[in-house]
Amino acid sequence: MSAGRDIVAVDIGGTHARFAIASIRTDGTIKLGEPTTLHTETHASFQTAWEDYRDRMGGQLPDDVAMAVAGQIKQDIIRFTNNPWIIRPPLIAEKLGCSRHLIVNDFEAVAHAVARASANQFLHLTGPDGELPTKGTISVLGPGTGLGVAHFWRSGSGDYRVQATEGGHGDFAPLDAIEDAILARLRKRHTRVSTERVVSGPAIVDIYEALAAMEGRAVVAQDDVAIWTAGTSAGSDGGDSLAAAAVDRFCLALGSVAGDIALVQGASGVVIAGGLGYRIRETLLASGFADRFRAKGRFAGLMATLPVKLITHPQPGLLGAAAAFAQTHMEDTSSP
Numbered sequence: 150m151s152a153g154r155d156i157v158a159v160d161i162g163g164t165h166a167r168f169a170i171a172s173i174r175t176d177g178t179i180k181l182g183e184p185t186t187l188h189t190e191t192h193a194s195f196q197t198a199w200e201d202y203r204d205r206m207g208g209q210l211p212d213d214v215a216m217a218v219a220g221q222i223k224q225d226i227i228r229f230t231n232n233p234w235i236i237r238p239p240l241i242a243e244k245l246g247c248s249r250h251l252i253v254n255d256f257e258a259v260a261h262a263v264a265r266a267s268a269n270q271f272l273h274l275t276g277p278d279g280e281l282p283t284k285g286t287i288s289v290l291g292p293g294t295g296l297g298v299a300h301f302w303r304s305g306s307g308d309y310r311v312q313a314t315e316g317g318h319g320d321f322a323p324l325d326a327i328e329d330a331i332l333a334r335l336r337k338r339h340t341r342v343s344t345e346r347v348v349s350g351p352a353i354v355d356i357y358e359a360l361a362a363m364e365g366r367a368v369v370a371q372d373d374v375a376i377w378t379a380g381t382s383a384g385s386d387g388g389d390s391l392a393a394a395a396v397d398r399f400c401l402a403l404g405s406v407a408g409d410i411a412l413v414q415g416a417s418g419v420v421i422a423g424g425l426g427y428r429i430r431e432t433l434l435a436s437g438f439a440d441r442f443r444a445k446g447r448f449a450g451l452m453a454t455l456p457v458k459l460i461t462h463p464q465p466g467l468l469g470a471a472a473a474f475a476q477t478h479m480e481d482t483s484s485p
Contacts, residue, residue, distance in 0.1 A: 156213040156474055157247075160466030162255065163219060163231030163294050164189060167464065168202045170211065171471035173479055179265065179471050184464055189232050196244055212248040214241070215474035217258035217466045219294070227252070231294050251474045256297030257313035258469030259422045260289045263460055264301050264309045265472045271458040272430060274421065275439035281418045281456060283307075288416040290316070290407060291423030292352075296345035300414045311473070316410055317345040324405060324441075327398065331359040347402050350425050353377055357395040366391070377425075381432050396429065397436050404441030408452055412445060421459045430459055 153175040160167040166189055170182040185202055192198040203210050218236065220229045227236040241250045253261075264287070268280045281287055284305030290298045298316030303309045321342045323329045328347075335342045335355055346352055353376045361368045379389035380396030403421075411419050419442075426433065443452040462468060 154213070154479075155211040156215055156471060157210050158467040158471040158474075159214065159216040160255065160258065160464070160470060161189070161195065161216065161218045161229065161232070161234070162466075163229060166192070166195070166198050167467055169464065169467045170206075171215070171467065171474075173471060173475045177475060177479075179468060179475065181464060181467055181471070184467060189234060195234050195236055199245055213474065213478075214245060214247045214250040215470040216250065216252045217255045217470040217473075218252060219255045222252055222254055249474075249478060251470075251477055253470065253473045254299075254313045255466055256289070256291065256299045256422075257311055258473055259291060259297065259460075259465045260287075260299035260301045260311045260313070260469065261472035261476070262462055262465035262469035263287065263289050263420045263422065264303070264311070265468060266460055266462050266465070270460060270462045271420070272461055274434065274457040274459055275442060276453065276456040279456060281420070281458065285417030286414050288407070288410050288414045288419045289422055290410055290419075291421060292345075292349045292403060292425050293423045294350060296348050296406070297423065298410060300416065316413075317348075318343045319409075320344070321347050321402075322405070322409070324444075327360070327363070328402065330363055331356055331398075334359045334362070344406050348399065348406050350377070353380070353395055353399055356398050357392060360391055360394055360398070364391075377429070381429055396432060400429070400433050400436035400438045401441045403433075404436075404438035405444070407438075407457065408442040408445055411442075411452070411455055412448065416455060418455055419457045421457070422465060426459055427461060433459070 155170055155172050158169050158171040166187045167184050169184040172180045187198050218227055220227050224238060284303050286300050286302050288300045296317030298314045301309045301311040321344045323332045332342055335346050351373045353373050357376050358368050376392045380392035407419055443449050445452050
């Protein structure tokens with residue numbers, strides 16, 4: 150296969166399916182075309198969404214496809230966490246009319262994007278304020294519908310290798326009485342409370358309700374979007390102070406988890422990814438995230454030496470899907 154060609158990059162989540170034409174150049178760099186975002190709830194299947202996108206692009210698409218999917222990658226059938234679609238990998242070539250295809254986990258794709266993103270596409274959160282190390286392991290995590298976790302290893306010579314993980318399903322470890330109360334509330338519904346039950350977008354509801362119960366307040370049912378909105382604006386307009394406390398508690402927990410993952414993976418740097426992290430970036434910077442990240446007892450000094458960033462690339466899933474395809478199927482993919 151000759152280097153330098155266009156492919157279709159796809160990023161499928163619970164709510165949206167994003168498509169773009171990605172140009173993989175002969176030096177390994179990747180240029181994304183204008184993305185198209187479709188709502189999964191308005192399409193009966195991935196097949197119909199693909200056909201919709203193809204029609205929007207004039208009825209013809211490149212021969213190769215790279216897909217990032219929010220679900221466990223299996224050879225026979227792929228089901229999504231918050232989306233009724235299913236994908237049968239053995240039928241992709243026939244159904245899409247493509248020559249080559251690659252399917253990766255959505256957070257595996259995000260790790261590829263982090264490895265490829267330029268220095269100006271990161272926001273500094275804590276630790277040394279410099280570029281991410283060119284050698285060693287970089288941990289990547291992102292709260293969304295769940296908690297995605299991956300990492301990649303850099304050789305120091307420009308190449309890298311990504312490892313997808315299920316790190317978001319590790320046990321949640323409370324660090325104070327408030328988190329003990331959150332854990333106790335969650336344990337009434339879940340025999341085992343994983344980290345993503347606390348560090349994810351929907352988890353803000355349980356955090357909020359646990360704080361309300363601690364104060365003896367009547368809990369008025371709210372969805373996660375309402376709490377996030379109220380919690381990130383309360384400081385400026387006198388809004389819901391309990392929502393603000395819930396968001397701050399979320400930031401503390403995220404800092405703790407990010408530090409744990411860095412220790413487990415032997416990281417030389419950490420990157421927070423995902424739309425939620427970007428939306429609350431100002432709150433995150435003003436919170437106790439950094440203190441919790443470093444609060445690892447005898448390893449506090451080590452944690453202080455790790456740069457922690459937030460990726461600001463607008464479409465990491467699409468970029469990462471294309472990068473994974475380039476690394477798998479094309480030559481000279483070492484250039485960032």
